[in-house]
Amino acid sequence: MNDSPAGRRAPTINRQQDIYSKGLGGxxxxxxxxxxxxxxxxxxxxxxxxxxxxxxxxxxxxxxxxxxxxxxxxxxxxxxxxxxxxxxxxxxxxxxxxxxxxxxxxxxxxxxxxxxxxxxxxxxxxxxxxxxxxxxxxxxxxxxxxxxxxxxxxxxxxxxxxxxxxxxxxxxxxxxxxxxxxxxxxxxxxxxxxxxxxxxAYLPFLRGKGIAQYTSDPVFLESLKNPSQPGNMARPKLSLETLKTLKQIGQSWPGGALDGISSGRAMAAVQEFIAVYSKPSxxxxxxxxxxxxxxxxxxxxxxxxxxxxxxxxxxxxxxxxxxxxxxxxxxxxxxxxxxxxxxxxxxxxxxxxxxxxxxxxxxxxxxxxxxxxxxxxxxxxxxxxxxxxxxxxxxxxxxxxxxxxxxxxxxxxxxxxxxxxxxxxxxxxx
Missing domain, CATH: 3.20.20.70 (Aldolase class I)
Incomplete structure (x- = not known):
């Protein structure tokens, strides 16, 4: 906790003066x-x-x-x-x-x-x-x-x-x-x-982005051994874009893209996140x-x-x-x-x-x-x-x-x- 005299009283803010002063030099x-x-x-x-x-x-x-x-x-x-x-x-x-x-x-x-x-x-x-x-x-x-x-x-x-x-x-x-x-x-x-x-048609979590709290969590990682049912997700068409997305998902894995893709854990983490992310009930x-x-x-x-x-x-x-x-x-x-x-x-x-x-x-x-x-x-x-x-x-x-x-x-x-x-x-x- 911060309850020092300096913490109790905010100093005068000189931001405005600083901007104008620096402006003299362009x-x-x-x-x-x-x-x-x-x-x-x-x-x-x-x-x-x-x-x-x-x-x-x-x-x-x-x-x-x-x-x-x-x-x-x-x-x-x-x-x-x-x-x-x-x-x-x-x-x-x-x-x-x-x-x-x-x-x-x-x-x-x-x-x-x-x-x-x-x-x-x-x-x-x-x-x-x-x-x-x-x-x-x-x-x-x-x-x-x-x-x-x-x-x-x-x-x-x-x-x-x-x-x-x-x-x-x-x-x-x-x-x-x-x-x-x-x-x-x-x-x-x-x-x-x-x-x-x-x-x-873009949700970052489906590409492995924004799920670092999950892929660093021991309970979540343990759940990958017995994953939840992710629900009815449409399978994307196989294309160059799909392969690029798979690479992005792999890169999001904390062990690196090679480990994430080859082990299948990166994709499993995305699917498990989708399954457990939030609780409407x-x-x-x-x-x-x-x-x-x-x-x-x-x-x-x-x-x-x-x-x-x-x-x-x-x-x-x-x-x-x-x-x-x-x-x-x-x-x-x-x-x-x-x-x-x-x-x-x-x-x-x-x-x-x-x-x-x-x-x-x-x-x-x-x-x-x-x-x-x-x-x-x-x-x-x-x-x-x-x-x-x-x-x-x-x-x-x-x-x-x-x-x-x-x-x-x-x-x-x-x-x-x-x-x-x-x-x-x-x-x-x-």
């Missing part, structure tokens, strides 16, 4: 500050399949638009003549004091964005002092990323498998590599109807097993309804993430910011409420905190930074958002997080 930021340009350059840096997977949403992507519209409907009302010469942006989550109210939301298959993948993101998060939530669908095992982060804060996202033994194994590994919370993602017991991916009562298995805080991600917020507390959960998975699961769903106030009211301060989905600017962060969020999760922007410039790109995206938020807070008349309240906002009709 140096521009490594990644674009403007989100739209950041996304454009991130798109250019990725394959069409990677960009579709990262940027796309469910159906007509109306939930993605709802996320942004819910921010647009909230307007900041700045207050004047408050002394904001010193600003404290620190927050406390589960005993750790963080310099900013940010964390990196879990995003899988980062190898599609950059070869250094999760380890690059972990190093960037640790350097910027914010927690990274390890993805269950990571490109690198959690132990490798934890080693890369040093003493940086990390949590683990859990997709609840059909195998409770695998669930317990993943959680035990997360505990062993220093994760400080378990984030159970509730809204992805089935994959949403993601039209961009479907039009490209998951209910509230299943949470008891997890509560009995770990002493770590358990955070439920994907809450949108206030009644589910109340039930989370009633079932002994330690935190909530109000999220709609960045609009990737249910088309036509409520924007996360719109859902936030009712969930906060239902929880009534008994557990921290984090919010993600649609955050792009420091003003967005300010609005989420004003409506009751303890902290926010950042998603797509840092993936675009990763695609453009690796670890350094992720760091710049985080630093830009830190500065943007701190300036917004000060210019709105608030010198600490506690002063950011609902009175700072007015709702506007679009």
């Amino acid at each position: 140096e521009k930021p490594l990644v674009p500050v403007d989100f739209h340009e950041l996304e454009r350059q991130g798109c250019d840096a990725m394959s069409p399949e990677a960009y579709a997977y990262i940027a796309g949403g469910a159906g007509l992507e109306s939930t993605m638009r709802a996320n942004r519209e819910s921010f647009d409907r909230q307007r900041i009302v700045p207050r004047m003549l408050n002394d904001v010469s010193e600003r404290d942006t620190t927050v406390n989550l589960f005993g750790r004091t963080l310099p900013s109210p940010f964390m990196l939301s879990p995003i899988g298959v980062l190898e599609m964005a950059h070869g250094d993948a999760d380890q690059a993101v972990g190093r960037a998060a640790a350097a910027e002092g914010i927690p990274m939530i390890f993805s269950n669908q990571a490109s690198q095992p959690m132990e490798q990323v934890a080693d890369a982060m040093g003493d940086g804060a990390r949590w683990f996202q859990l997709y609840w498998s059909k195998s409770d033994d695998l669930v317990r194994s993943l959680v035990s590994r997360a505990e062993s590599c220093g994760c400080e919370a378990i984030v159970v993602t509730l809204d992805t017991t089935m994959l949403g109807w993601r039209t961009r991916d479907l039009d490209l 998951l209910t509230w009562d299943d949470l008891k097993m997890l509560r009995d298995h770990t002493r770590l805080p358990i955070v439920l991600k994907g809450i949108q309804h206030p009644d589910d917020g109340r039930k989370a507390v009633d079932y002994g959960m330690d935190g909530i993430i109000v999220s709609n998975h960045g609009g990737r699961q249910v088309d036509g769903a409520i924007g996360s910011l719109e859902a936030l106030p009712e969930v906060v009211e239902a929880v009534a301060g008994r557990v921290p409420v984090i919010m993600d989905s649609g955050i792009r600017t420091g003003a967005d962060v300010f609005k989420a905190l004003a409506l009751g969020a303890t902290a926010v999760g950042l998603g797509r922007p840092w993936v675009y930074g990763l695609a453009i410039a690796g670890e350094a790109g992720v760091r710049e995206v985080i630093a830009n958002l830190k500065t943007d938020f701190e300036l917004t807070m000060g210019l709105s008349g608030c010198k600490s997080i506690s002063e950011i309240t609902p009175e700072a906002l007015r709702r506007a009709d679009l």
